Each structure stands twice: as C-alpha cells, then as structure tokens.
Amino acid sequence: MKELWEGNQAIAEAALRAGLEAYFGYPITPQTELLEYLSRKMPELGRAFVQAESEIGTINMVYGAASGGARAMTSSSSPGISLMQEGISYIVGSEVPAVIVDMMRGGPGLGNIAPGQADYFQLTKGGGHGDYHPIVLAPWSVQEAVDLTIGAFDLAEKYRHVVILAADGNIGQMMEPVEMPAPRKIEKRDRGWELTGAINREHRLISSIYLQPEVLHKHNEKIQAKQRAIEQNQVRYHEFLMDDAEYAVIAFGTSARVAHTAITWARAKGIRVGLHRPISLYPFPYARVAEISKRVRAILVVEMNAGQMLEDVRLGVAERVPVSFYGVMGGRVPFPDEVLPEIEKLVNSVH
Amino acid sequence: MLTDDMQVVYECPDALTDVITHYCPGCTHGVIHRLIAEVLDEMGIREKTIGVAPVGCSVFIYNYFDCDFAQAAHGRAPAMATGLKRVHPDRVVFTYQGDGDLAAIGTAEIIHAAARGENISVFFVNNAVYGMTGGQMAPTTLPGMKTTSSPTGRDVELAGFPLRVSELLAQMTGAAYVVRRSVHDPGNINKTKKAIRNALNVQLNQAGFSLVEILSSCPTNWGTSALDALKFVKEQMLPFYPLGDYKVADSAKSFIVG
Structure with a gap:
C-alpha cells in the first residue's frame, strides 16, 4: 500500500x-x-x-x-x-x-x-x-x-x-x-x-x-x-529514452527529474534526446557514459551547481562529442522550460 | 624462581599486556596506566571494558591494555565513547585523554558529554604541555611557563589563561563525580587509584558522568630530570590546580569511598 x-x-x-x-x-x-x-x-x-x-x-x-x-x-x-x-x-x-x-x-x-x-x-x-x-x-x-x-x-x-x-x-x-x-x-x-x-x-x-x-x-x-x-x-544508473537518442542529457537527483520533463517536451518537438541518470555518483558510471558518447552527437549536463559532475562526464566522454552545461547555483531548482532551450541549443550547435 | 619462603608482592596486572611502553623515562603515564589496570583487575571488569584512546602521547595506550579499544580523532574521544556506551550500556567505557586533546580541540565534546550526564569515565592526564608534538603550549600551561611555542614563558596578555577543567566540569548538573588527583608521590598515587576506582564504580552503577583529572609530569618536554619534574608538579602545578573533589553528586555518593 x-x-x-x-x-x-x-x-x-x-x-x-x-x-x-x-x-x-x-x-x-x-x-x-x-x-x-x-x-x-x-x-x-x-x-x-x-x-x-x-x-x-x-x-x-x-x-x-x-x-x-x-x-x-x-x-x-x-x-x-x-x-x-x-x-x-x-x-x-x-x-x-x-x-x-x-x-x-x-x-x-x-x-x-x-x-x-x-x-x-x-x-x-x-x-x-x-x-x-x-x-x-x-x-x-x-x-x-x-x-x-x-x-x-x-x-x-x-x-x-x-x-x-x-x-x-x-x-x-x-x-x-x-x-x-x-x-x-x-x-x-x-x-x-x-x-x-x-x-x-x-x-x-x-x-x-x-x-x-x-x-x-x-x-x-x-x-x-x-x-x-x-x-x-556497484555502478547504478537509470536511463529514459536512450535507445534511439541522438542527444543525451546527463543529470542526477532533482536536476534529472527536471531534465526528464524537458526531454519529454523536446521529444514532442521531434528531438531525439534521452536521459542518463547516474544513481551511484561514486562509483560513477564512466563506462556507460563512454558508450553513450560513442552513439550520440552531443551531451548536455544539468546540475544545481557550477558543473561538478560535469568533470566526471567529461572524463567518460573523453572529447568524443561536445559536452555543454547548464547549472543553477543559487540554491534553486531549475524549471523544465529553462532546460528545454538548452537542449535546443545543443541540437543547433552540432547542426 | 619462587620458593616457599617468598611471596608475590608485585606483578603485572592481567589488564596490562606484557610489552615495553614507548613512554619517556620519568613520564607518569605508565603509573596511571598501571593504576587503571589494577582497578580493572580488582573490580573484575577487564573483559567488559572498552577503552577509547586519544591523540597525543597516549595514542598507543591500546597496545598496553588487554581490553577492547577504539582510537578516536583528536579531542573526539568523549563523542566516540558516547556512541559506544549508547549501544553497549552494560559495558564499561572509558576515555584516556591528555590536556591538549581534552581541554583544547575536544572542549565541546567533553563539556557536552558531561552535560548529558553520559555514563562514561574519563581519565584526564594533565601535564601542561602537548607532549607528542614536542612540548608546545597547552590549554593548561601555567602562566609564565616556558614551552616550545611560548619560548619566553606563557604571556597571559598574548595567550590568555589556562583552563581549570575539573572546576569547569563540576558546574555541569550531569557530572556525577569530578575530582583532581596527582601522581607525584606514593601517597597521592594511592589516592589517585581510589579515585579511578570510584569513577568506574559510579559508571557501573549508572550514576552518571565521571572524570578523574590527574596531574602528571613530562620531564622530556619540561627539560627537567624525572625527580625535578615531580617536584614541579608539587610546587608549581598544585597551587594552580588544587587537588580535591570538585563534584560528588548525590547520585554518586553511595558508590565512592574516601
């Protein structure tokens, strides 16, 4: 119950x-x-x-x-x-x-x-x-x-x-x-x-x-x-719509939840984007992030900080594809309508 | 070889291990270790005792006692002992701490353990210097006393005044038994042993927080002979840190002797 x-x-x-x-x-x-x-x-x-x-x-x-x-x-x-x-x-x-x-x-x-x-x-x-x-x-x-x-x-x-x-x-x-x-x-x-x-x-x-x-x-x-x-x-992660994704958003915790909504909106606009959400921040899913970087065109990292997990994502990606970042640092949860334009910018940046 | 006309008058307590300590010649840590060990033996509580070691000269105390031991971070022994005692209320938990550990970096932990009436015993060894790091000024260094970090003598205008821990903790309602003793001569060594026994008996009877402050010598860092160091305790430390019973709560009275 x-x-x-x-x-x-x-x-x-x-x-x-x-x-x-x-x-x-x-x-x-x-x-x-x-x-x-x-x-x-x-x-x-x-x-x-x-x-x-x-x-x-x-x-x-x-x-x-x-x-x-x-x-x-x-x-x-x-x-x-x-x-x-x-x-x-x-x-x-x-x-x-x-x-x-x-x-x-x-x-x-x-x-x-x-x-x-x-x-x-x-x-x-x-x-x-x-x-x-x-x-x-x-x-x-x-x-x-x-x-x-x-x-x-x-x-x-x-x-x-x-x-x-x-x-x-x-x-x-x-x-x-x-x-x-x-x-x-x-x-x-x-x-x-x-x-x-x-x-x-x-x-x-x-x-x-x-x-x-x-x-x-x-x-x-x-x-x-x-x-x-x-x-x-002990590597744990969760993914959403990654099977056919051309773009990936990587986020954890509350940021991932916000990104999830933005991703459904982006999908409605025809953008093939998915979510990779590390659950274990240590051990970080480097190998999975590396795999993802071999099949998507670009990655957006969203965090409620200045880009801390971003460093681990970059280690996994090893410069195979562009990685962009969106962060809020005020002790604030971002809105999905802040993240959606970041996904659109990501798409435009590689076109 | 023991023959019929001989009897054992002095031997290693069961609660001590048969190893040579790392303490300097003339240091009184060894005397205090032995007193605690004798009391553990006499009370028959070695097996149910868990010690918490400090940071400082007595950091390796666990090598010398045949009972379970935890090694705390500097000053944190009362907090660690609290955790141990709360999950093992039927065990005897004691901390052994020096003056730098207890009266400087660990001030918050000791005051609040006493304020909570935490049912642990604290053996507080006060030799007025940081021994392990080489004789720096401690929170208990006497005014005017020379140390490696007060080379012209503790200037109270610059460094403030020493802490009197027993007097401070005696004000805590939660403190059941707080006394100051010294080990500078045989009579005082015997009194110290009685106080150690009292403190552990207070704990065994769930009467609350107990602390025995023990004035101790440090000939190496004081730059004196072993004998002169004992003389320093008697002539310089005793006037500033008077011996006595600072707190014997009603809850503790029936569990202490003399």
Missing part, C-alpha cells in the same frame, strides 16, 4: 525498517525533520538516539556506535557534512560501516537553505584527508530515497565503508506516495571486528593509525582494492 511521505521522514522510517540501531543528529535545514522523526521513534523502540553538540559530535558518535557493531547513521546538510569530513576519513580508515544522509543545500559558506547539488565534489572525491571515496547514492524521488536508504546499510556493511545518500532539500521536503518495505529484524551477530568487550576472546582494536609507512601502504592497498571492487560491482 502506498502512503504519502515527506522525504526526510520517509528516509528516517526506511532507516528504522533497515534495522537502524543508533542515530546521532544535529539540527540543520533542510534535513531537520529526519532528526525530529527519529527523536520520537528511536526511544520508543529502545534504540540509541542523541542530539549532539555539533556535526563533529554526531559523526564521532556514529564512529563509536559503528565500532561497537551497531547499525549507525547520521544526517545533515552541506555545511554540516563539511564539518563531518574529519570523522568520515577516520571511519573509512578504520573500516567500520556507517550511513550518512546529506540533504544538500546552496553553498559555499552559509549559502542558503534551498536545494543544491554543490556537495558533489566533497562527497564523491573523498572530502576528508587520505585516499578514499565513500559510496554516494543519489535518489530522484522519495520512493528511491527509501529504497536506497535500505540498500545503503547493506552496502556499508558489505564493504565496511561509508555510504552517503546524496539528496537535496527538494527531495527532503516534498511529499510523494511511497511503498515502505517491511521492517527487518535486527540480528545480533559477531563479525569478528566489533568492540563488545573481550569476553572469552582476544582484545580487539578499531583504529586508523598505522605508524610504519610500509604497514600504512599495505592498509591503503587494501582500501584501494575495496574501492576497485565497489567500482566493478
């Missing part, structure tokens, strides 16, 4: 159903409803909830709870994610699983509280110090946000890695019909690394320090092997 859910609350409920055992949060627009929802639900269910003193506090509480073997999550929005980057680096270095929700807003600095996509770089390229990329999943609807939230916990545990749900203020705050999955049972398990007290076993250590250069090198090789496995196995 479908129910009407607000994005932030839907993600919170999905996390609960995925077996979330510990949530730590701090208020920031436009994700605060997620914190509020869990402030009611977690204590009711006898699970851990703390409103921390800062996003630095929340991410380190996640680090602690995850080190203790619990399914742990925090959520925030762009400036808060910037503060968390230290903790994210430690969590990756220590190889504990964690899920983070980022309801992106306009930046840089305080920017504004309206929807944005300018966290692409800080989410997909590492963000903190050291060599790593979190897994980054970008939903374009509330239903997809719910489904990806459930999957995020599985991926985090499979790879003992950080998984970030990269949505924006629009997805966080709009209401849509959602089919909620059945709640999962929380299974107590010992996977051989979590800190539970050294009862009848050797003591364990969760740490990211490797003082000897050769040992740190080996540890990094292990993390890099994991990154390659993620890149091999």
